[in-house]
Amino acid sequence: MQSSKKRVLLNICIAAGITAVIMLMIAALFDYYFDLNDDVLMKDLLSGSYIGKPAAHNIQMLYPISALISLIYRLFRKTNVYGIFLCLCQCSCMFMILHRTINLEKDTIVKFIAVIAEVLMYIGCLTGHLIYVQYTFTVAMMAGTAAFLVITGNGKKNRALVCIILWISFLVRSEMLLLMLPIAGMAWGYRFISDFGEEKKKEIRTIYIRWALVLFTGLIICKGVDVLAYSSDRWTEFRKLFDSRTELYDYQTIPDYETNRDFYESIGLDEAEVELLFNYNFGLDEEIDSKTMLQVAEYAKSIKEETPMPQRIKAAFSKYLYRLHHFSLQESFEYPQTDAPWNIIILIMYLSICISALSRKKDSFIKIAFLTALFVVRSLLWMYILVGERDPIRITHGLMFAEMALLLGIMMNNISSNSWKVHIRTGLIFVSVISAIYVPNNMTISQMEAVDRKRVNEPYLELYEYIDDKPENFYWIDVYSSVSYSEKMFANTDNSLDNFDILGGWACKSPLQTTKLEAFGFEDIQSSLLSSNVYFVVKSEYSTDWLVSYYNNKGIDIELSEIDMVADTFKIIKVNEKR
Incomplete structure (x- = not known):
């Protein structure tokens, strides 16, 4: 009994130690960044730097997790709780996969091979995503980890852990978790088929039905609490605006004014107001509300020259086939997109499992049928995102991580079988080799990205220092002048109220922005x-004619005075009404 407890503790320490070494190595070589402005704004809302106090309504996350993180911010005001939360989620995923692998395998050599393969996969595939952290990919990691645990675990504790992971994933980024659910569902199906072949079939069926009911009941409750939290008239109105804005900017093209003058006049927008839609500074105009944004989005969709669906599917399928076998090294962090070594590793995993299954006559048909079904499911998911033309690496790499985790779970679940051991071990060795080959490339790309972000950030850091040094003033920043900045996670954390905002963005016209306006x-x-004491900030190469035209069309004659230049990049402009 004592020996068993020592073994459990030792396995935990080994998995935790390996995870810590990976994260410390990355921390020693790189600075952690929020990958996108979305995460920066979410951090600002949660921490209180946006409205002066931590906000429980985070807009992008579901309310329960947002409220919890904001509560922790109230307890630790000087800490980057959101950044720590995302990094902790990622570390936990790596730890749980390593720990389960170490627990499963008794053969020391096989255990060593499996752990080395996983570590090299983390470094060879995930390095960039562990440095440039984004909540969408973090959710994919959690979903993939849940799939791995479903296949490799037993008992109530394992089922409860899977539910908790998926509930947290849903709360953090519900859309991404829903995209990942088919992968998690395939893991659940694999485990159900495996267990159902044993005795007590009725009992097994009852356990899995209850598991599914508990999981989906939890998801429904999470969504229900969120709906209730955003049920006020102000939040309902804003969410209509948010959805219409997302449709217009992410999926449509804003119609130009001259060609569509009649439409714009019919909804009460003049040329200067339409220009605000183009430059994203629509927060300047109170008349651009949810109704107006919806009308523009619907009109843009109605006049869009859609490629016939058969042609879109054909083009997407061609792209999908190319990405299955395109194995070149990465040239940059995101574009041009490269799926290697993810796609190579996935191919090796499929082959090793297929060969292992065929060598075992007993249930080879079931295993091959399952792999075929899994490949069909993954292909449909890929086609869905490729046809929709929304395939950033935070989504595509997320899909591949979840698939890798599922396949790894099957490999680890069968590695002790005598008929599987040789093939699975060989597959893991090949995975290790491929991952190791791509480690230098992944490190180089991550370093190039770090250098580039540092260069781009330099004038922004001067700008924000300039603004921070003048707390008596307030600064409105042109949206496109703000988008290139990427914030370091753990450098100079300051959660005090910011005396600036941008003129657009996804939080624009929300109740939170109203609160910020009232605070000043x-x-x-x-x-x-x-x-x-209010100033306008814009990059020096951008025109400000649109701002003058807008006020003139409102019957307000203004003049712009450049009072300062920051970092030879940003103009600080005073907007004065002519008397």
């Missing part, structure tokens, strides 16, 4: 820009 004594953005 403003009624709206348009009138606030004319206040004595």
Whole structure:
């Protein structure tokens, strides 16, 4: 009994130690970044730097997890809780896979091979995503880990752990978890088929039905609490605007004014107001509300020259086939997109499992049928995102991580079988070799990305230092002048109220922005820009003619005075009403 406890503790320490070494190595070589501005704004909302106090309504996350993180921020005001949360989720995923692998295999040599393969996969595939952290990919890691645990675990504790992981994933990024659910569902199906072949079939069926009911009941409750939390009139109105804005900017093209003048006049928008849609500074105009945004989005969709669906499917399928076998090294962190070594590793895993299954006559048909079904499911998911033309690496790499985790679970679940051991061990060795080959490339690309981000960030850091040094003023920043900045996670954490905001973005016109305006004594953005201590920030190469035209069309004659230049990049402009 004592020996068993020592073994359990030792396995935990080994898995935790390996995970810690990986993360410490990355921390020693790189700075952690929020990959996108979305995560930066979410951090600002949760931490209180946006409205002066931690906000439980995070807009992008579901309310329960958002409220919990904001509560922790209230307890630790000077800490980057959101960044720690994302990194902790990623570390936990790596730890859980390593720990389960170490627990499963008794053969020391096989255990060593499996652990080395997993470590090299982490470094060879995940390095960039562990440095440039994004909540969408983090959710994919959690979903993939849940799939691995489903296949490799037993008992109530394992089922409860899987439910908790999937519930947290759903709360963090519900859309991504729903995209990952078919993969998790295939893992559940594999385990059900495996267990159902044993005795007590009725009992097994009852256990799995209850498991599914508990999981989906939890998801429904999470969504229900979120719906209730956003049920007020102000939040309902904003969510309509948010959905219409997403449709217009992410999936449609804004119609130009001259060609579509009649439409714009019919909904009460003039040329200067339409220009605000193009440059994303629509927060300046109070008339651009949810109804107007919906009308523009629907009109844009109605006049869009859609490629016939058969042609889109054909083009997407051709791209899908190419990405299955395109094995070149990465040239940069995201574009041009390269799926290697992910696709190579997945191919090796499929082959090793197929060969192992064929060498075992007993249930080879079931295993091959399952792999075929899994490949069909993954192909449908890929076609869905390729046809929709929304395939950033945070989604595609997320899909591949979940698939890899599932296949790894099958390999580890069968590695002790005498008829499988040789083939699985060989497959893991090949996975290790391929991963090791790509480690230098992954490190180089990550370093190139770090250098590039540092270069791009330098003028922004000067700008934000300039703004921070003048707390008596307020600064409205042109949206496209703000988008290139990527914030370091754990450098100079300051969660005090920011005396700036951007003129658009996905939090624009939300109740939270209204709270921010009220905190500085403003009624709206348009009138606030004319206040004595308010300034407009724009990159030096961008025109400001649109701003003058907008106010002139509102019957307000203004003049712009450049009062400062920051980092030879940003103009600080005073907007004055002519008397």
